[in-house]
Amino acid sequence: MKISLSWLGDYLKTTQTAEQLAETLTRSGIEVKSVVSHGAAIPKVVAAQILESTQHPNADRLSVCKVDDGSGTPRQIVCGAKNYKVGDKILLALPGAALPGDVKIKVGKLRGVESEGMMCSSKELGLGEGVDGLHILPPETMIGTELGALFPADDILELEITPNRPDWLGYLGVAREAAAFGAGEFLEPAWNLPSTIEDKNVATITDHNGCPFYSIRKIDGITMNPSPSWLVQRLAVMEARPINLVVDLANYVMFETAQPLHAFDANKIQGALNVRFAREGEKLEALDGKTYQLQSSDLVIADDQGPQALAGIIGGMKSGVTAATNSILLESAIFDPATIAHSLRYHGINTEAGYRFERGNRAGTMEASARVAALLDELTGSIAAKNLFVAGQFPEPLQIELRGDQVRQLLGAEMSDEQIDGYLKKLGLIKKESAWQISSWRPDLYRSVDLIEEVSRVHGIEAIKSRYMAFPAPSSKEDQAYDQMMMLRRRLAAGGFFEARTGTLVAKEIADKKAIALRNPMGEQQAVLRTSLLSGLKKVLQHNLQQGSSSIRLFELGKIYQQSEAPYCEEKFSLALMTTGAAVPMSWRSDSQRSLDLYDFKGMVDQLVPGKINYQSWEEPLPPGMSLMLRVFCDAHLAGYVGLLHPAAARELMLTGQEYPVAVAELDVAMLCDVIEQGGGNKVGVLTRFPAMVRDIALIVDKSVAYASLEQVLLSAKEELLRSVTPFDIFTDPSGEKIAADKKSVALSLKFQHDDRTLTAQEVGEACERLMMLLKTSFDAEVRS
């Protein structure tokens, strides 16, 4: 909400500047988004009247005007605006005036015609957006009046009001709070409240849950004069469009008190006004020109003809106040916030009244009505009925008990009972014998803890001494899981991988059937929860290839989601890896041309849980877009897969001409972490002090023999001295010159060691012989050492 400081001054006597007041309000809990100075008095800008207007001889879009600025001699002004007529009063900047934006006015020629000043728009004078074209003044404006006298300088504060304080949606509420926080003195207007009377022929309530209290003031003999300029100006601050005097005053008083009001044209109402829920099939043609199909959950104000207003939200066109109205029924009521909120949401309407009622406003229900009646009587000579017709019960003020120790205990602050009483009294609460009486404008206060909050606000949290209370907290299961996941992340970063974080909402077509779909997605591209991390990583890969990255090593560790029987949804952490491009950074060495491939990729996956990762062949049909897959096991548990994208699928991610293998993996994080938790690979055991002996052998086998089967045979041969097998050269010769084209040469490095003694060359030689023989018979291999 925006508030004008000059207007606020009607209810707050203060010496604070706009900035100081902003600080005070911030301290009280009203956030001040901005402070803007308006209508600064610019010298040499005066009210003037257009005496005549002729077409500019040399420019179609310009006219030449004679303007009376009160000096006695008309001035000639060239003007481009079109929104005026001869006789209008406008604002004229005289030669020598300096307008905002460093515009200096001087006598000069425009397309050959002399112009002795400039007629101005609202914007040019810093008076706000205003209309397109000249700012037209009211006809009663005195010619020659200085701008500063017409538009006194003002500061506009933009406030952000929390939903618990509807009273702050009125000037009185803001002034009362500012005064309580030391800005000055609260000036409450004299209300002259009328006596009340119940009359079933005027107003009745059928549904008291929707409307506990309803009131009508009848005002007759209204002359619908134009709204005075002060009223129009104040409404302009609130960005409210002037409509007619009655509506403008009702709006004005709403901004003043926070109590929304509605005026019915008394001559168009038949029978009593009744507050009830709408009936099947009822409609309302509202003041916004739209017709609303009413639901049984909509609270309405109806007369004998049917609904005349959507209660607390918007009035009906049929009984609306027009220029011809001379008698009104002025409504002021309390409506149930939930009912109002429901109707606002259901019909998709936003109105100032609805905004206040859905926040539970009950500030100034009686006062606002009396205020409009008094202003109308003053401005039009109308006569308000002596009595206010009421229905229902005005809510009794709440009484809340509060003990000083409750306050001190929750706030952890030393303060006396007297201090506490003082704070609450400042806020306008009344101390009764055993409890505090809550003022009508504070619907947010209904428990003792709410009063403690009030004390904390006025006391100020700065005045409370900070305390550091810590007690030991054993690490939780979640702590352990987090640490394991961070370990995986750090291993990947150490291996040259970058972590990506992508959104969990994805398009329907990339997720599988088990994906969980939103009821109200924001768009097709974010319609379901991801069942895999790969689609996100593919997008990141593609983005980075487009940005010119030559080597991409990505991972993401995040949640995936899928439907399951019970519970309804499974959420688990998944780890995906993806690589493509150069294997080593480009350098002046000659070894920088190789592309990242499946073996680089497996090497990284191995490092996630060293010594525990192994692979088995894929047995099902490959999913679309993949050309090779291996199942990954961590210890004995299936953890996921690694694979290569099909070259066609990979090309879709690449720029034209790029052709790199894209390796991918997706692994179940819990499977990896389980093994890390068991200390997998971390048991040190005994470090033998006796040297190892290494023997290299080479064998020639059929090309089709898988390397793993060679290793398998060697390691399961029960050679107790053999510690490890490492392949160090794989060689094929398609030309068949060095070895047959259907054969491959595999060189292996065998490491032998004993924990308790030094090996002899003889025993290693014998072991090596046995292993070579084994290979020879198992694979029909040609073996040499």
Next chain:
Amino acid sequence: MNIEIDQLRQKALATLEASSDEASLKELRVHYLGKAGAISQLSEGMRHLSKEERPVVGKLLNELRTSFTEALEAKEAVLVLAADAAVFQSLDPSLPGTATWQGGLHPLTLLTDRVIQIFRRLGFALATGPDIDTEWRCFDALNTPAHHPARNDQDTFYFPDGRLLRTQTSTVQIRAMEQAPPPLRIIAPGSAYRRDEIDATHLSQFTQMEVLCVAPGITLADLKGTAEFFYRELFGPEIECRFRPHFFPFTEPSFEIDVRSSLLSNKWLELAGCGMVDPAVFEAINKKRGDNAYDPDKVSGFAFGFGLERLVMILTGTSDIRMLTENDLRFLERFV
């Protein structure tokens, strides 16, 4: 014999003088000093000498062996030095170093980790909860009225069965209290979702950190101390914290925390919402638990929550939140 020794010395030293490579030095060593080398052969001849002559000749032969060995080794040392020097001469130290690939963690992960480590110092343990949760945990148990605007379809993502994507990590507060009685001291980082249009400062999926402490005797002073400790650890000791009264349905009193530092723009930055847990939240939990473990007359607590993306942006000078989801490697490389 003396003459022979002398001749051998002269010849050996002359040959040594003429040799300049490693191979010929090796050959010289074998030729003169080897088991069957020239000096050994001369020693053989000592058998024919008299008892008196032997020690004299032996001494001469020893001197020859020693002096030649020294000369040979000196020459070898010169060659090694020259070879070593040649190794360095072949280097061009001005060539750039050849790097290995570096990787790195996402800045949001790094910041989350820093935040977690700070709270661990204060004795907080991690807690988690699912992204998909019930309306009860996300709103009702957090004292949010049924007609609250945040609950409608325009602001919150719903599933057909009425569950939702949590709009705040405060659902974990509820889960933690459902599961365990006080005392409770938890932090919970995680994703939250709101139906906001994505722009430079908004994402529809973002990351929050939830902090909850419930125990007998917890006061607003503890909340203030904890928040100040956290921001001083994160931004440095020179920061100022301001607690601005605010409103949240689930805390009473409620505050927003603003932080100002000369190291960061020197403007008040709105960073977190916090407050003392509203008794209505405890009552909802008790009802669900079927006990009175969270009796508002016996325990109290504070909660606070904040967006992690905003902290990353402030600490790294990132102006557009979308850079955090784009994962451009040039951006990620800054955080290696």
